[in-house]
Amino acid sequence: MNETSTAPVGARRRGRLSGIGRVLVAVYGVLALAATGRSLVQIVEKFDEAPVAYALSALAAVVYILATVALVMPGRTWYRIAWATILFEFTGVVVVGLLSIVRPDLFPHDTVWSWFGRGYLFIPLVLPPLGMWWLARHPVQDAAADVRGEGARTAVDAEGRA
Amino acid sequence: MIEWFAYAQVGIAVVAGLLCIVLGLAGRVPNDLVLGSLALVEVLLIGQVVVALVAPAVGNPPTGSLLEFWVYLVSAVLLPPAAALWALIDRGRWATVVCGVGALAVAVMVYRMLQIWTVQQA
Numbered sequence: 001m002n003e004t005s006t007a008p009v010g011a012r013r014r015g016r017l018s019g020i021g022r023v024l025v026a027v028y029g030v031l032a033l034a035a036t037g038r039s040l041v042q043i044v045e046k047f048d049e050a051p052v053a054y055a056l057s058a059l060a061a062v063v064y065i066l067a068t069v070a071l072v073m074p075g076r077t078w079y080r081i082a083w084a085t086i087l088f089e090f091t092g093v094v095v096v097g098l099l100s101i102v103r104p105d106l107f108p109h110d111t112v113w114s115w116f117g118r119g120y121l122f123i124p125l126v127l128p129p130l131g132m133w134w135l136a137r138h139p140v141q142d143a144a145a146d147v148r149g150e151g152a153r154t155a156v157d158a159e160g161r162a
Numbered sequence: 163m164i165e166w167f168a169y170a171q172v173g174i175a176v177v178a179g180l181l182c183i184v185l186g187l188a189g190r191v192p193n194d195l196v197l198g199s200l201a202l203v204e205v206l207l208i209g210q211v212v213v214a215l216v217a218p219a220v221g222n223p224p225t226g227s228l229l230e231f232w233v234y235l236v237s238a239v240l241l242p243p244a245a246a247l248w249a250l251i252d253r254g255r256w257a258t259v260v261c262g263v264g265a266l267a268v269a270v271m272v273y274r275m276l277q278i279w280t281v282q283q284a
Contacts, residue, residue, distance in 0.1 A: 019256055026248070026260040030241070030267045037233040045227060121270065 017072060024127075024134055025071050031123055032064035035112045042109075050109035056096070060112045063088055071131070079140045086135070090128035093117055097125065163222070163279040164213055168272055171206045175269035178203050182262030192249035192258050200249075203265050204242040210272070211235060226278035234278070238271040 017025070039057035047054050063085050070082035097116035100107040107114055117124030178199035185196060214235060218224070224231055245264030249257040 020259075022252065022254075022256045023259050023263060026245075026263050030263065033237050033240075034267075034271070037237050038230070041227065041230040041233050045229060 021071070021134055021138070024130060025068060027123070027127060028064065028068040028071060028131070031120065031127065032061065032068050034120065035061035035064050038112070053107060053109040053111050056092075056113075057111045060089070060092060063092075067131070076140045079135070082131070082135055086128045086131040089124065090132070093124045093128065163210075163217060163224070163276060165276070165280065167209070167213065168276040168279075171203075171210060172269045172272050172276075174206060175203050175265050175272065179262045179265035179269060182265060183259050184262075186255050186258030186260075186262060189255050190258055191253050191255055192261060196258050196261050197246055197249065200242045200246050200261055200265060203268055204239070207235070207239045207242070207268065207272075210275075211239065224279040225281065231275055231278045234271045234275045238268045238275075241268050241271075 035057065039054065039061045042054040042057055067082060067085035067089065070078045070085055093113045093116055096107065096111060096113035100111075100114040110119055112120060112124060116122055181199055182196050185193075190196070214231065218228075241264045245261045248260050251257075252260075
């Protein structure tokens with residue numbers, strides 16, 4: 001627990017949870033909640049009608065939850081998971097969004113990504129680029145960042161207040 | 163669901179949300195006004211829970227899925243306390259913005275609940 005890293009405190013500073021990044025996490029959290037709730041309802045009530053669309057909704061919901069967690073958690077591994085999940089979301093909303101317009105017969109039932117997330121105020125389309133921009137601006141600089149030390153957390157707190 | 167009550171609730175949640183976002187962007191940390199507006203949004207949601215429990219029994223049944231309606235309502239009820247908790251722990255200007263985002267999300271969810279109750283065909 002009290003094992004100190006040899007890396008300087010500065011290298012362990014990660015601003016990922018500072019400032020407006022917290023708003024990003026909050027919006028991701030709300031979207032994850034909404035997508036999970038809706039996909040649960042779809043699966044419970046009418047999974048048989050469109051297994052593919054509703055399974056896709058459920059998968060998207062899980063990925064949103066994972067992305068929210070990955071944005072919050074420190075360390076290099078979570079940073080990669082954050083990138084992977086956000087890229088997956090962006091691909092999903094672009095591909096499914098396009099397909100739902102070009103080939104509506106493929107997606108007769110709503111998914112979170114249909115019409116580029118129209119049912120969710122287009123938040124699924126806007127959020128991934130914001131998330132990628134945020135991640136790109138706050139890279140994990142040192143492997144020592146994997147150590148979840150008090151120092152790192154204090155630094156993040158102090159930054160958030162600035 | 164009572165239509166005017168739902169619209170009033172959406173209106174108040176939008177005002178509360180915009181107020182918190184403006185205050186947050188102006189650099190205010192969560193204060194009584196921010197938490198008070200969230201509390202108002204929450205009280206109205208609890209009122210909505212009561213309405214939703216009573217309405218079907220007095221000849222005002224939902225046209226859409228009751229399960230979907232309740233998933234939205236329960237999620238919405240959880241949002242203001244979560245945002246307030248965030249504000250109490252964080253105490254930064256962005257926590258105020260988070261409170262605003264929470265209130266706006268409630269507004270969207272209540273509007274969606276109204277759609278489920280009134281216009282959606284089961």
